[in-house]
Amino acid sequence: xxxxxxxxxxxxxxxxxxxxxxxxxxxxxxxxxDELIIAMLEDHVDRSIKRHLDLLAQHDNIDDFLDALKNxxxxxxxxxxxxxxxxxxxxxxxxxxxxRRPELAKRLRARRxxxxxxxxxxxxxxxxxxxxxxxxxxxxxxxxxxxxxxHRLIDPxxxxxxxxxxxxxxxxxxxxxxxxx
Numbered sequence: 448x449x450x451x452x453x454x455x456x457x458x459x460x461x462x463x464x465x466x467x468x469x470x471x472x473x474x475x476x477x478x479x480x481d482e483l484i485i486a487m488l489e490d491h492v493d494r495s496i497k498r499h500l501d502l503l504a505q506h507d508n509i510d511d512f513l514d515a516l517k518n519x520x521x522x523x524x525x526x527x528x529x530x531x532x533x534x535x536x537x538x539x540x541x542x543x544x545x546x547r548r549p550e551l552a553k554r555l556r557a558r559r560x561x562x563x564x565x566x567x568x569x570x571x572x573x574x575x576x577x578x579x580x581x582x583x584x585x586x587x588x589x590x591x592x593x594x595x596x597x598h599r600l601i602d603p604x605x606x607x608x609x610x611x612x613x614x615x616x617x618x619x620x621x622x623x624x625x626x627x628x
Contacts, residue, residue, distance in 0.1 A: 449529045454484065454540050484537050485550045491534070492554045496561050503565055507572045509619060512565075517612050531596050559585045588615065 451458055459480060463473040472507045502519070506512040542553040562585035570576070595611040607613070 449536075450533050450598070454480070454533075454536050468497070472600065480543075481547060484540055485547065488537055488541065488551070488554055492557050499561055499565060503568055509569045509573055511536060512569060513612055513616055513619075517609050532600055535597060542609050555589070558589050562583075593614075 449462075452461070457480070460470055461475055462480065466473075468476075473483075477486065497521070499516075501514060502515045506515055515603050538551065541547045559582065563581045566581045566584050566588070570581075587625065591614060592611045593608065595614065599606040599608065599610065
């Protein structure tokens with residue numbers, strides 16, 4: 448429903464009806480549309496963390512991990528994975544109100560922590576020296592992913608869906624990080 452109408456156009460009545468609930472049932476679960484959106488973002492981040500950690504446990508090699516990410520069908524596992532425009536709209540919706548920003552910052556920190564763990568684990572498994580500052584490397588990677596997501600929304604013809612993962616592979620090779628089995 449949000450995918451079709453956007454966040455701003457979706458009233459509580461429409462949201463509740465789409466979920467098969469009454470307006471009262473909606474309010475018994477959420478105080479506001481803001482709270483629902485924050486819960487949806489939280490669910491998205493939680494699912495993403497679990498999915499990435501599961502993949503990380505299965506792959507010892509940077510290239511294998513990146514290939515697994517490329518081949519993963521995010522749309523089936525995560526509603527926001529198949530709706531990047533809605534994902535960006537939700538982030539902007541939360542960010543527009545200063546009082547909601549701490550919730551968004553919490554999700555951003557969770558993403559950065561996950562990527563920090565992935566960087567450290569993959570470098571350790573490959574026998575590579577740890578990045579000088581894995582947390583900063585993670586912040587760069589998260590920003591790069593968000594940037595490619597936005598570029599893909601604006602210009603999908605010149606921004607392939609795997610742009611972020613291709614860029615990570617290119618950076619890995621440019622920096623001389625070797626993939627070992």
